[in-house]
Amino acid sequence: MSPVPGFPENPRWIVGDTDVCLQLSVLDKINIFHALAIDYGVRVVIPEAVENEIENKFQGAKFRGHSAPFRKAIKSGIIGIVNQSWIRTAYGPDDGGIFEEINELGEDLYTMVHRGEAYAHASAIVLKVPCLTNDRSAVNTLRRAGRVLPINILRSFDILVFGFQAGIISIKECEEMRATLTAAGEGLPESFARCSFEAGLVNFFSRLLDSDKSLCGAANPEDILDKRLWITKTNIARSAGPS
């Protein structure tokens, strides 16, 4: 049940894709995932295919040396891995074949989109939770094929803006992250492509926001995928206590 009457419950999980987890690991901002899990009860989970892809990318020159935040998050359970035992823990022994369903859908979507992306979408769809992905091309492909999409599609910058709005990271950190991603040649949302974080924020429709904080970013959606997910702090004790 939602802690705030009238608001829907926070999703229990958000399924993460490779690019977003890699970007946040490179930026050393996985602490936002930590806050999401502890304060909001929303845990980021990744399918095995995504975890494999991320680990494989850490072997390459571009991401070598950036694995520590990610591995720490996996080890501490801040990021969960969607596998058979995780499903059993989350749904109990009578899970209705959820894991098989994810794998079947993942294998099917894998004909159209990259492996990690396929299993991330499949997990989000079967678990009926948001998907965290920057791959617009994959989303367009699935839409064109008439496939069901995850209930919400969130991007790296939705996480950053949420982190800023929720007071987890400062605007200075956001700008540093924007600059780092730009320098690394990572694709940025149009709003932030040619201006500072602060300047771009007014035009950015954030798809993930804390319902107890004041609105951050653009008020009106611009994209067909701009569907806002409001979440509420569930760990009141922690929010009331010292940070």
Place this chain on the structure above:
Amino acid sequence: MLKEILDAALLSPEYCADLLSVPRERFADWTAGKPMPKFILPEMASILGISERDLTSKVRSGYVAEGVLAPAVWYKLRNEKLSGTDREMVGIIRKLGFYMGQLDKVRGLGLPQYLMLFAEVRKRVDAAASPVVQGQLAAEAFRAMSGLSKGQRGIGEVLRPHLRASGLLLIESPLPESSIEGCSFKVDVRGDARACLFANSYKSTWFRRNAVLAHELCHAIFDVDTEQVSIDYLEEDNSSLSEQRAQAFAQDLLVPRSVLIHYTNQFGVDWSALSPSILATLIAEIHIEPRMLLNAALGTGLITADQAKANKEIDCADALKAVSTHALSTPEFLAQTGNESAKWVAEKRTAKVGARRLLLPVGYVDQVLDAVRSEEISVGKAAEMLMTDEQTFIDRFGDLVFQAT
């Protein structure tokens, strides 16, 4: 059982890890007996040519003779004439087959047409006939049923697109350290097997490869169903039934009597006094190498055995370059045509797995680009299908893909 399968197939775990895009340490864990995640099983099973069930089963205790656990296709590739490079190239080709199957599925393509054609060709050949007669009958049937007989012309330029359009997987790529000249085998595509013809393009001419592909086509029609893989080595003289049949098939497919007579009449060829320029013209028009042309002329009775032997000494290399761009080396071709397109295409379609490189078929690259343009597949998937990373894909094809979308 993964370790036992890889050992038997003489495949290195490191290479397999690269082939499957998984970290090497992770793959090592799997070979040590750690359970494999489900997402990897369909792809691994397809590339290794083994069922998912066998892949995840335990080895029965007791003595297991060396090599017996290798899937059929890999068992044959244990041959001592083959190197690790050869086996690794086969691995990439099998991965390519896996992606081609995915592409067919996305594009809604059904069973490849060649299956019916092959069955019909086999039906028309008397298995009791001599291998040469079998090859000749099969070639005649194949030409007639696939429309290649029309016009009585050389078919080298239409053979490749024709075979690809029928659903065969056709790959020509250089294997510098290999003794393989050509091979045919099956790759798993969506649970179905698809025939793959491979020709080693290293130090080989386009004319020679026409013969190699035609030869492998015959193996694909008759032998691959039962033998899983057929391999032809450079400088090999094999008198087995299947080789004799494939040799006769290749010759009659590329240069049947009617085509030879047609060009003899058209150019007024005096076979008893062949000049380098006439020989070059015939080769350029019929699209075959000199040896096969002279053998065909001998078989047709246009020349005697002594004349054939003497004509084999004619050096027509320079004359051939003057009448056919297929005879030019890549630098010569680029210098003559004055554009960089061939080089551009070659660079763009190189796939890399570990240290191995494979030149992807042009038709396949075009299909992937078409599919991404029409948003049937994502950009990331297109990069994956071309065995490169997304940034390299965008660098190589961004202009072509994003202009249209």
